[in-house]
Amino acid sequence: MITDKIRVGIIGATGYAGVELVRLLLSHPNVSLTAISSTSFEGQAITDIYPNLFGSCSLKLCSADEVPPLCDVVFAALPHGLSEPLAEKCAAVNALLVDLGADFRLTDEKEYTEWYGKTYEYPELHKGAVYALPEIYRDAIKQAAVIGNPGCYPTTVALGLMPALRGGFIETDGIIIDSKSGVTGAGRSLTQNTHYPDANEAFAAYKAGAHRHTPEIEQTLSDLAGKPVKVTFVPHLLPVNRGIESSIYARLKLGADFDTIYAAYENAYRDEYFVRVQPKGEYANIKNVRMSNFCDISLHIDKRTSTLIVCSCIDNMVKGAAGQAIQNMNLRLGLDERTGLTALPSAF
């Protein structure tokens, strides 16, 4: 078969990030979904596991090894440690790897070892890898050999603090990040705390100060600040399907005023289609970004305590995973980065 479309494949297509990639890529005008793999469901039709796709996708799930040779771009949504060898295989067949896992996010191997308990097996590969948050690292992404797609929580934080750090408006110590994620963030695997009667009408923190997204957050904030930044990061499980809200607290530097900061955010994101700085007085809400690749940011100041409060919201499955991965692919391939990502969030 001859086609002008870009041949894309997904490894780990039955996980939540994977099937969201399937859904979005099936509507992407420039790609053809060529191969999808799953360890758990190899040999089955994807529609057997996900009947929402019934009639829209006739692919069967193959093994991971079958994917790279059939593709120009391979998306991988795998547990950490599995993407490095995969990157080798992709390189061998000249396929671009967009990795949604953690293997290519941290530039400092020591951090990776500390938080993930592993070392880099293929150090060479990491030299061409880029931490792919488009609104911050767009130019590097366009040249990347391997795309390390950011984590969901870190996306809210990096976009939420970028103008404040670049503008030098806040102290870089003592930053508090209180994040809340919808249950899809915990994935498709069955666990007690994601059992409906356990998660519904419930709310609690988890992994306070110990979540693996911490070093990734600190890496980007340190880069933006030009010096090491450590943060306190506490995620919570929110009884909704989709959405992350991060409320970020930072001490204002002396003399920093709200209007100047607000103008800096507007300026930083004026040309960014996917980042929407909310009008003054409004609050970013996860419902306004559902099913979309938008990141909504609202700014607030507590004058009594000289604290900047940033509320940053994304759909964890789109801007926090599959959507941002497609945005990165678009960038890397020279397409308009919005391609395939123009469906608007619904009001309800």
Add this chain to the structure above:
Amino acid sequence: MITDKIRVGIIGATGYAGVELVRLLLSHPNVSLTAISSTSFEGQAITDIYPNLFGSCSLKLCSADEVPPLCDVVFAALPHGLSEPLAEKCAAVNALLVDLGADFRLTDEKEYTEWYGKTYEYPELHKGAVYALPEIYRDAIKQAAVIGNPGCYPTTVALGLMPALRGGFIETDGIIIDSKSGVTGAGRSLTQNTHYPDANEAFAAYKAGAHRHTPEIEQTLSDLAGKPVKVTFVPHLLPVNRGIESSIYARLKLGADFDTIYAAYENAYRDEYFVRVQPKGEYANIKNVRMSNFCDISLHIDKRTSTLIVCSCIDNMVKGAAGQAIQNMNLRLGLDERTGLTALPSAF
């Protein structure tokens, strides 16, 4: 400005059906959204009321009268009684009216009077009006002078029973329809029973045997059966945002067997993109059609009581309102009826 795009407008754009039309039409490749009106919010930007559209729509809300002259197609989502005079105005400027209200659904004025307490003020207009359920009345829709877009519940029932009635597999008396609708079906207006603490973790029937969709359901079933059909219809309020499930019960005629009926459904809907007959043994679920124009139908038989059970699911805001309206516009204008309606339902 010169444009080849079809100019479309929405009257009642801040109601739930209206804003869903805004969302979907903004992504429709062949149309340009020209004018949107609202009685409550005239003069304001739509994004003031619906921040999900922030950055995607710069239109201000005008008055209803301003819309028709600016449009080739006018969608109206209004309380009953208001669409008849509007149809006159649309006709005067040669704009096609797609009416999402009840004024152009019932062919028998007596039924309209009995259930809505009004008479037809412009009887001539009704001659060119078509009850626009595409999978049943496609040919007529292509010629319609006015499009009467079906109600949400009736869509599930008509599609759920069409092959059974045409095939003569079921008795036409004693049909029971037990429907459940998400809360958006009750609209944007604030009411006690749609207040979050009242609706959440709650479930109850309402308007048992007395809902205004009853005559519309019976009109289509009677037409399909070739004789008068009366039904028992009981809707319930379901604690979800979107989705209708109708469980429909009908006594099987002697000799009707499951495989024959199933084959008749498959046959009837083989070429219908938006109707998906589920594999045997599966159950139609509202979650598989969310945000899409699909109607999922599953078939079941209780042999012990010779009863056919049809489960029919739609997204009440899409196939039950805005999506079907766009499908009808597409049909009437000679476009592929799927245009602008290809976003796939998500798995979660």
Add this chain to the structure above:
Amino acid sequence: MITDKIRVGIIGATGYAGVELVRLLLSHPNVSLTAISSTSFEGQAITDIYPNLFGSCSLKLCSADEVPPLCDVVFAALPHGLSEPLAEKCAAVNALLVDLGADFRLTDEKEYTEWYGKTYEYPELHKGAVYALPEIYRDAIKQAAVIGNPGCYPTTVALGLMPALRGGFIETDGIIIDSKSGVTGAGRSLTQNTHYPDANEAFAAYKAGAHRHTPEIEQTLSDLAGKPVKVTFVPHLLPVNRGIESSIYARLKLGADFDTIYAAYENAYRDEYFVRVQPKGEYANIKNVRMSNFCDISLHIDKRTSTLIVCSCIDNMVKGAAGQAIQNMNLRLGLDERTGLTALPSAF
């Protein structure tokens, strides 16, 4: 330790019915919770599994065999087939068995075999067993050797139709029961369709015409009607934690009028504390019975089709399981049947 309190134990205390028994029995003024068992968590404190009880219960989970000798009353919440041998052991130590499983519900062994695939191993035990729906079989319960606590769905149906059948107001064929249950009805075990992202914002039927509560429903309705009754029963999974609503449809006999039927219901339940016939025009709603042992019933008539519609609501974990079991124990032991069951449902 000497105590005048009734010593009660629970076998299967970490399942949902079991832990609901723990919660309610800890507040019961006449009992002392003596022993609780669990196969999965033997040796652990119950508060390790259920932190809601933290500080309120210091019991450790033991093995099932340890329970009967320590108790005057044993509640068992076990998979079918396990309660028969347990009844033997309880009889041996003179402990009353209140069985929340299915083993002692069906009087006709053939029905048990057909729906559960097993035979009765201890036929003698069934002679003294009573199907323990207090509002229908109160006198027999007071003498029962073994208490067979009804299923959740059957409780809504039997109470919902009792006055109509006893009064001869409805035809006994063609009864349709469309039931919806909160997710706790599916129990504590992890399954894909009770995974939060699968169950939330979802709704579907399951086991249409094939649910094991069908013979139990038919047994009681047949007894009430004085002749064999077969029903069409279709349950649905409802995205709430607790609650069952059954909408029941029956054809009216000629001449049956609403006021007479309503009076019959009022009369039948006037002295029943736990059954609340709703005012005319109101609809029974699961939210009004949450956390209580009430069954709310509302009555409606579709005159156009001569159909009686009964909406019957309970909390599936209380009146549908643990609460009714305690009501039965109270009755059997000569206590006021409301003892320990007086907490009122909350408004939200």
Add this chain to the structure above:
Amino acid sequence: MITDKIRVGIIGATGYAGVELVRLLLSHPNVSLTAISSTSFEGQAITDIYPNLFGSCSLKLCSADEVPPLCDVVFAALPHGLSEPLAEKCAAVNALLVDLGADFRLTDEKEYTEWYGKTYEYPELHKGAVYALPEIYRDAIKQAAVIGNPGCYPTTVALGLMPALRGGFIETDGIIIDSKSGVTGAGRSLTQNTHYPDANEAFAAYKAGAHRHTPEIEQTLSDLAGKPVKVTFVPHLLPVNRGIESSIYARLKLGADFDTIYAAYENAYRDEYFVRVQPKGEYANIKNVRMSNFCDISLHIDKRTSTLIVCSCIDNMVKGAAGQAIQNMNLRLGLDERTGLTALPSAF
């Protein structure tokens, strides 16, 4: 009628705090609910508005003025500014006022004026008023002339930080409080952001740094610290009916270690029935306190940033309003403070 029971009344009985008081007081063994008032529904039966109470309460709603003369204790759940004149009336008839509003919480009139825009009309009354958080001010409550029942958010914060402040483990500046409240916290009045489709699957902050509970929080923390404390307080609306979780962040003083702090919390709350310090490693969750008067507290430390993280959970309608009010009445009247508050939280 002669009765030994305490005669209690509720002013504002149809608001959410009011009807929760009705529910709990109806089950309180030492009181008799004598009079309930409502401005909106005067003359109607409470069960017309709250059918959950159907059959359990035959009271009609009267006017506010009728209540005090009929009562030994008056609970008032009113908008601010209305409780001062009421306190006068209660004093005149020797009835104890338990005020759930804001009028008697702040000892510094300047704070009241700054945040509520009013002055104290009856300064004398405030001298005998006590800010009634039992676990902190128990002795004073026993002597109070007027009981100022704490706000919901402040209860979580005061209990969450009391041992840390008394023990001097944390810096008193820079405290961040990120709170999340269920929708009942917004009350019964209909608003757009508590409309089900707006609140469901949504999450956002509101009134960042500007919520009226701020001065109340600071008043108690300052008292505990022995010096002025200012905090950053940001509430969020959580899509559940009931529950508040506050995640509180404070910088550790040099040398403060987790085990010492944990022991201080255990020690502080060892004899407090309603405060449950969670085992190390566990997280306080709103689901474990639902429908109860418990406050669950979990402690966590981020060593990397020397930050103490306290998660504090209550049911906003019980410990955050009606339950704590009853606890205070019990204390003031010399009853066991747990009376009427022993219903255990359910697991789901």
